[in-house]
Amino acid sequence: MNCQVSASQALQIISEHETSYALILRQATPDYIDLLIFDASTVEDTTQIATDDEATKLVLLPYRSIEERGFSAQDDKQPILTCTVSQHYVTDRDEFESLVAGPIGHVENFEFDISDAEYADIASASIVEDIGSGLGSNFVLKRTLQGTLSDSSNASLLGLYKRLLQREAGAYWTFLVSLEDRVFLGASPERHVSLHDSIVAMTPISGTLRAEGRRPTTREVQAFLADQKEADELLMVLDEELKMMASLCPEGAAVIGPRIRRMSNVVHTEFEISGRTSANIGRVLRSTLLAPTVVGSPLESATRVIHKREPSPRGYYSGVVALVEPDGCGGQSLDSAILIRTAEISRYGDVCISAGSTIVRHSDPDSEAQETRAKTAGLRQVFEAEASLDASIGQAMTVRRAVVSDFWLKSTTERALNRHRFSGRTCLIVTAEDDFTHMLAVLLRSLGFYVDEQPALDVDELPADRDLILFGPGPGNPENKTDQRIVSLHRLIRSALLQRRPFLAECLSHQILALELGLPIARLAQPHQGEQIELPLWNRQATLGFYNTYTARSLTPFVHSNPARHVRAILHPDSEDVAVLSGTAFASTQFHIESVLTHNNDWLLAELIEGVLSRSETRTTKKVDRGTSVPIS
Incomplete structure (x- = not known):
C-alpha cells in the first residue's frame, strides 16, 4: 500500500x-x-x-x-x-x-x-x-x-x-x-x-x-x-x-x-x-x-x-x-x-x-x-x-x-470471425531470424490454424503431419551459401518442391524458392525496405508492404523448373521483378503479408492458402501480363 x-x-x-x-x-x-x-x-x-x-x-x-x-x-x-x-x-x-x-x-x-x-x-x-x-x-x-x-x-x-x-x-x-x-x-x-x-x-x-x-x-x-x-x-x-x-x-x-x-x-x-x-x-x-x-x-x-x-x-x-x-x-x-x-x-x-x-x-x-x-x-x-x-x-x-493495415486495427474478437475458414488445420512456420513470423502466426490463428514455429537450422526433415508449411522471411543474401541458415532453407524448400508438399514462402524464402525454380536474383539499386507499393493482384488493386534488398526476376516468360511445373509469376508493372510465385502446391510472396503496410492481410493470406490447398495444374500460356499471372514452365 x-x-x-x-x-x-x-x-x-x-x-x-x-x-x-x-x-x-x-x-x-x-x-x-x-x-x-x-x-x-x-x-x-x-x-x-x-x-x-x-x-x-x-x-x-x-x-x-x-x-x-x-x-x-x-x-x-x-x-x-x-x-x-x-x-x-x-x-x-x-x-x-x-x-x-x-x-x-x-x-x-x-x-x-x-x-x-x-x-x-x-x-x-x-x-x-x-x-x-x-x-x-x-x-x-x-x-x-x-x-x-x-x-x-x-x-x-x-x-x-x-x-x-x-x-x-x-x-x-x-x-x-x-x-x-x-x-x-x-x-x-x-x-x-x-x-x-x-x-x-x-x-x-x-x-x-x-x-x-x-x-x-x-x-x-x-x-x-x-x-x-x-x-x-x-x-x-x-x-x-x-x-x-x-x-x-x-x-x-x-x-x-x-x-x-x-x-x-x-x-x-x-x-x-x-x-x-x-x-x-x-x-x-x-x-x-x-x-x-x-x-x-x-x-x-x-x-x-x-x-x-x-x-x-x-x-x-x-x-x-x-x-x-x-x-x-x-x-x-x-x-x-x-x-x-x-x-x-x-x-x-x-x-x-x-x-x-x-x-x-x-x-x-x-x-x-x-x-x-x-x-x-x-x-x-x-x-x-x-x-x-x-x-x-x-x-x-x-x-x-x-496507410495502416485494417487487420491490426481490429479487436481480437473481430479478427476471430474468419476462424472457421481453416478450423482444425495445422501449419509449421520455418523461421529465418525475423520475428515477423510471430505476426504471421497470429494471422494464421485468426483463420483457424494451429501453428508452431521452428528455426530452419533445427529442421532436419519436413514433418508429414502438417497441412501447410510456411517458410518465413529473414535478412541476408539468398545466394550466400556460407550462411547455414540460407543453406538450410534451400534444402528444405527443394525438399518441399520434390515432395509436392503444400507450402508458402515469404520474402527471403520467396527469393530462395525462385532460385530453386531457376529464376535469377538481382540486388535492387534502391532497396524496398519498409516501402508500401500498390500492385494489381487477382483482379483487384492491393496495397502491399515490402522489406527487400534483393528480388527475383523473370527475364523471359519461360524458365525450366523441373521440381514444379506450371509455375505462375505476378510481376511488378513496368519491371521484371517478381512479386508472387504460385505452383501446383505452393505460393510465395516478395511482400510481407503480415506487415502493417499490407492491407487486407487476412484476405490475402486466405486466398494464397486456398489456392495452395486446392489448386490443380494450370494451363500454360505464353504471354507476360504485367501485374497479372505469368506462367513459368
Missing part, C-alpha cells in the same frame, strides 16, 4: 537515503510523484529477477541484456540492477516543486564523443553497406554527449529533477534514480512495456520533427506528417513491436493511433498496441528485449550492425527502467520506460547523454546527426507545454492512419 506524504516529509525521507531512492512521475498519475526507498543489488540475467513475490521492485536493464536472446552486444559488464523497495510513498507534484530549492549544478564543456561529420559517415556506410546489402530495413545508431557537472550533490540533483519536471511535459516517465555509484536522470517519452490484468501494452515511437525549443507551427507539423521517410520509420517499428506482441499474445495485439507526442525539442509520432497474454512478468520482460525503436529491424540483424558500427558500448542507453508492484488482487503489475533522453551521472560528476537516430534507406546522414543533437537538447533546454492540436493536424493524422 502506497503511503501519501507531504513534500516536506518526502524531502526529509530522501535526505536520510541519498544513495538509495527514486522519484518517478508517471504519465498515468501526472499530479503525484512516486518516492521509492530501496536496497539495491545486481544479478547476471533476467531469470534471476524474482518477480513472483509480493515485493515492489525497481529494475534497470542495460543494453547488454539483449544477449539473453542470443543477440550481439558489446559486453561492457554493466549489471542488471534490482532495487527491492522497502518504502513506497506518493507526494503531490506541485508541492514538491515548490519546496525543492538549493544550488543547481551546470554542465561544463559538453561535447559529443564523435563529431557530426563522423556520425554522418557512419550513417552513410550503414545505408550503403548494411541496408543496401539486405541486412535490415532500419538501424538505430547512437552517439553520446559528454560533460562534467559542477555540483553533483543531492540538493543539486533534486534541483535538476525539478527543472526537468517543469520543462519536459511530454514524457511517459520523468525520473531520478539515485544509487551508490551513479544517478539516472531522465524524461523518457516511450513506454517499453506494461502488464496489468493480463493486458500487455507497448507504445512504439518513431519519426522526429526537430522543434528547437519552440512550438512548431501547424504548417511544420503538417509537413512532418506528410514526410514519407518519417512515416516509414514509424510503420517499420510498429511492425517490429507487433512481432514481439505476437509472441506474447496468441490473438495478436490491437493498434491505436497514430498520435503525436510533443517534447521540448522534438515532436514524435506514436502508436499504442495492446493484447491479452497469459505470460508472467519475467517472460514479458525477456520477450521484449529490447525495443526496436532504439535498436532497429529485424532486431537480431540490427544488433550485429550496432556492434559493428557504434564506437563504444551502450551501457544503459536503450535499456529499460521497470517497476514491478503488487496489483492489489494477489498478482503483480509491470510498468516500464525505455532508457532514452536520460543522463547517467557518476558520483564524480561525469555526465553521459546518449541519443540515436533511425537510419533508413533514404536517410540524409547530416540530418540524422542533427536529430541526435535535438534529442539530447531536451534535458537542458526550455520546454513549451503541449497545446491542443490544430484541426488540420488531426486530419493529417487521419491520413497517416489510413
